[in-house]
Amino acid sequence: MGEKPIEGRTTAATEDGVVVFLIGMRVNRFTAVRSWWPVAREMPAMLRELARDQGSGLLGCKLLVGPPREAYVVQYWESKEKLLAYASASDRRHRPAWAAFNRRLRQGRGRVGFWHETYVVPAGAHESVYVNMPAHGLGRATGVVPVGRRGESAAERLRIS
Template sequence: MFTKPIPGRTTAAREGDAVVLLIGMRINHFWAVHQWLPVMLSMFRMLRELARDPGRGLLGRILLTASPRTYYVVQYWESKEKLYAYASSPEMLHHGMWSTVNRKEREGKLRQHVGLWHETYVAPEGAYESIYFDMPEFGMGAASGVLPLERRGRYAKDRFAYRSADSSAP
């Protein structure tokens, strides 16, 4: 679906800490479809599960590819606590999928066919900023909404200095 750009300059409306999770996989052996395809499909299932329950804390996501072998998702979360709660909840797909991955690794069935990785970043308010120029809502802006750039400052240093009214930051 084509999304129309928002004219001018905007910035993400996020207030408070920004929690960003990069999570992905690398296909090490294309011929081992029976090993990597279930991993790929499980990510889509988890994203659908999270979309059905916004209270879990996933604010937005972007699906990307770095190469024909490497696929990943950039996820924006309300808090690291909600991210941890989802990842460790026995009722959620992630918990079962990770158990399966661990079991297959112990049995030597997953090793070297598919690589898995994630990186998590928590950026405190005042340690991140954004600018979008003639762009539709994208990235953190899609996850939190956007507002006119002037509301947070024309320059990056001003946007870094922004603190929400309920912020306890000095």
């Protein structure tokens, strides 16, 4: 079931910089469906829109649920410029969804919580290792290579002497 594991040790193929964007929501009151359901419905639609647009800058993402009441998405982006361009584009799904969510958030009196974090990671400042795993995380977003191609240790992959 699911993807076949890649035997041995692999690492993310990219040595370029990457932007890691985490975004999530917390349902504080399940009965306030009008406060949280539109967000829960719209996020997958935005991710599909981005996936169809090869030039969007989204390298890959993973939707996660849990602990109870919470859902979030881990996203990998080519650059902060492409992330911000998508966020502010009036002709894309995010901008109108964000405006509608903000209106509901103000009216909802704490029924739903929202958060996001953005990490701009320069080239040489990230490393990864996956052992007997299908492509995962940054490796799924950018491809994987055998660990030896980038260095046997985390210090080597991070180019630390």
